[in-house]
Amino acid sequence: MKRRLWSFPGGVRLPGFKELSNREAIVPFPIPRFIVLPLAQHAGQPAEPLVAVGERVLCGQLIARPAALVSAPVHASTSGTVVAIEERPVAHRSGIPQRCIVIESDGLDEWLPPNADEQDPWRTPAKQLVERIRDAGIVGLGGAVFPSAVKLTPAKPVDTLIINGVECEPYITCDDLLMRSRPEAVLRGARLLLELTGARRCRVAVEDNKPEAAGALEQALAQVLRDDWAADMAVVQVPTRFPAGGEKQLIRVLTGREVPSGGLPFQVGVVCVNVGTVAAIHDALFEGRPLISRIVTVTGDGVAAPRNYEMRLGTPIREVLEQVLREDAQDMRVHIGGPMMGFALPDDRAPVAKGTNCLLVRAQPAETRPAEAMPCIRCGACVEVCPVRLMPQQLYWHARAGELDKAQKQHLFDCIECGCCAHVCPSRIPLVQYYQFAKHELREAQRRARKAELARTRNEQRQARLERQKAEKAAKRRSRGKPKRDEGAEAAEANGDEAAA
Ligand code: SF4
Ligand code: SF4
Secondary structure (H helix, E strand, C coil): CCCCCCCCCCCECCCCCHHHCCCCCCEECCCCCEEEEECCCCCCECCEECCCCCCEECECCEEEECCCCCECCEECCCCEEEEEEEEECCCCCCCCCEEEEEEEECCCCCECCCCCCCCCHHHCCHHHHHHHHHHCCCECCCCCCCEHHHHCCCCCCCCEEEEEECCCCCCCCHHHHHHHHCHHHHHHHHHHHHHHHCCCEEEEEEECCCHHHHHHHHHHHHHHHHHCCCCEEEEEEECCCECCCCHHHHHHHHHCCCCCCCCCHHHHCEEEEEHHHHHHHHHHHHHCCCCCEEEEEEECCCECCCEEEEEECCCEHHHHHHHHECCCCCCCEEEECCCCCCEECCCCCCECCCCCCEEEEECCCCCCCCCCCCCCCCCCHHHHHCCCCCCHHHHHHHHHHCCHHHHHHCCHHHCCCCCHHHHHCCCCCCHHHHHHHHHHHHHHHHHHHHHHHHHHHHHHHHHHHHHHHHHHHHHHHHHHHHHHHHHHHHHHHHHHHHHHC
16 A cells, blocks of 8 residues: 655765675674673663672673663673673773673573563563563664663653664665564564554554565565454555654654654654664563674675674674674774764774664775865755754854854754765865764753752752751750759749748
């Protein structure tokens, strides 16, 4: 059935380079000797370690628990011994080391025995399913790494569940290969999420440049629907245009609804989940397997045989590079993620984490334009391609001038950092870096303001408490002083009586 689709503003058409890595099946990457698991592989608070150095752990064992509502647990991704809990380089654009649990593998890959008490997911209440998703450490595997349990408990009812298989970044094919190889897992997971969220319909979105993935899903969907005719589920192919896989852009394309500025999808009745995340939820609920591995695309002209690997979380990227690089590769640049929204890897000792969807290794400069940024010529090209209808050049001027409040007023925080503006900018201005810097500064200022406000409130409360205590003491003194005078009077009277006698 032909479904109505809407369009989103801006966007760019990009060469895909998908054929480099989408021809070979997914294979497991060897488990390394040392596994390095960051405590902050997700959005929110870092997890808190539950193990000590010297302790033996089994694969799938909980080794760090969530420290807040927006946080996620960490599980051992193989069996072995904890040899360190310390700061290590991680795959983050800041390059700042983070606390990690380091496990020396014993080579046995011995799993924690399955929990026999876990109920059939189809008969489990939604609240318990969400808890199991949280306990399995599932976060958004499309790149946002937001804890899925939080996302799946929207503040108001939703009617539409979107499964996002629109992998629009060039080079990355991990979702494509997942949809081709495990369509049943994606759809069974999606069917369960329909129950869990209470949504009436589910749309599995795939870009129209992935016919094999769409075909595999269509075939598997026929089976799912044969088992359960009541569900309103469909696979929808959407036009290939970057960033069609952005959450707000995809919601617009499939439903015509606009998520408001600063808002979230549930506000327009939608929950949107990446296909890799749905498969991870399926594995957690139907197979009792926490998130200990993910599919990673290893590609680029610096790689001898680009393809997708199932990698254990914590695998050091240096070990991956040692095994995949072309022999003659020189002056490589390693990117985490795609060329548009990814970032240069600051240190190859960093491990593969929950958000690592792609290692892009390029041996030659892909760009031929001059590297130096030139002044803005006010051509307006950036405005035309912005999918959020922002004014990228004005955001840039404000960010550059340090006028952060003005940038914020121009909806800086609605910028999804897609990089379309920088991609078309003839002056080669690294626009997204300016926005990232401005957002960081604003968040820091907000954090400092919150801290100062908290300190002020605490000080006021302390002063109020001291005043209260002082008043209470004075009252006590007064009430103690009165009986003394009475006792004295009584004594005087008694003495007087005795003297009189
Ligand atoms: S990076 Fe931000 S400002 Fe630039 S096009 Fe994307 S959303 Fe618009
Ligand atoms: S595309 Fe570049 S040069 Fe043109 S207006 Fe935008 S920032 Fe300025």
